[in-house]
Amino acid sequence: MPHRNRTDDRAVTIGPLDLRSRVDEALAVQAYAFGLSDDEIAVRRQIVLRHITYPGARSLGATTETGRLVGFVYGMPNDRTHWWSTVVEPYLRSRGEDDWLDDSFVITELHVQPGYQNRGIGRALITAITDGATQPRSILSAIDIDSPARGLYHSLGYEDLARQVQFPSAPRPYAVMGAPLPLRRTP
Template identity: 70%
Template sequence: MDDVVVGPLDLAARVDEALAVQALAFGLTDDEIGVRRHVVLRHSAHSGLRALGATTAEGRLVGFVYGMPNNRVYWWSTVVQPYLRADGLEWWLDDSFVITELHVLPAYQKRGIGRELITRLTDRAAEPRSILSAIDPPAGAENPARRFYRSLGYRDLARRVLFPSAPSPYAVMGAELPLRRP
């Protein structure tokens, strides 16, 4: 990580660079990038939004994270609420900081950049806990993202959560703050 600096990110000004990182890290199509661009710009206007970027010495964005305090009227909350309610965990939606997106270019993964991004962002949160969603692999399987989140202290709150237009189910995960350090 010596050649990468983590610092504040003007998400609206660098939305296209952030989406280029997300497209490579997450495998987005051009159509998905177009849809997400509008979502990211809408989020960036939120007064509680916080964003960090990881940049090279040349200023190239190689990773980013952003999130905001949760509000039950947000689309994401309205989708996950019934799943959390079913297990008596709906209270996680209150007084939580949501990690909306976290992505690092594949060539820069496994260098501690994602960990630095998410821990620095959540360390500044006023909320006592954090929630997020990650692709949920089939039962008995695991993926690198969920292993990473578990290493930070996130645990499953709901599995097989279906978001409209998402091709795969997601898991909603939550962690008490501050996040676990290695």
């Protein structure tokens, strides 16, 4: 059931997203939010198109009344053989937290256009996608700084499992976070 969220008299609907057919729109949201170069977008495009073929991969979008995509989330059941898991596993193992890689739903990407941030859209996207997960918990990675995104994740019940995680070619370290499902709802 779509979730409607009013943002300055601009209705935004949260619902299923055919990420394969709207990958370029989704990456435009991510590029705008993260300031990605054309080369980075091209690499991420191939990654997204591969990810959405994985068993259990799902995506949701936030669209305006005119159909413009202003946010999206996608994720999948985690698999220890996937690249992300192989990078974060040593960091989690060193803290005794590598069991989080099993039976978890990983939030692969969550982005909302800056003009639509701080209006509950990111919260609606992540809670809607994890509410449909069959796994008992969720994991994700976020840039390891005090940011609105990390504040959102903490408010939903995500806790830091490992910090200062270095991904190849990423200029800044990340934090790996995990939360039991369903995610915490705030009053």
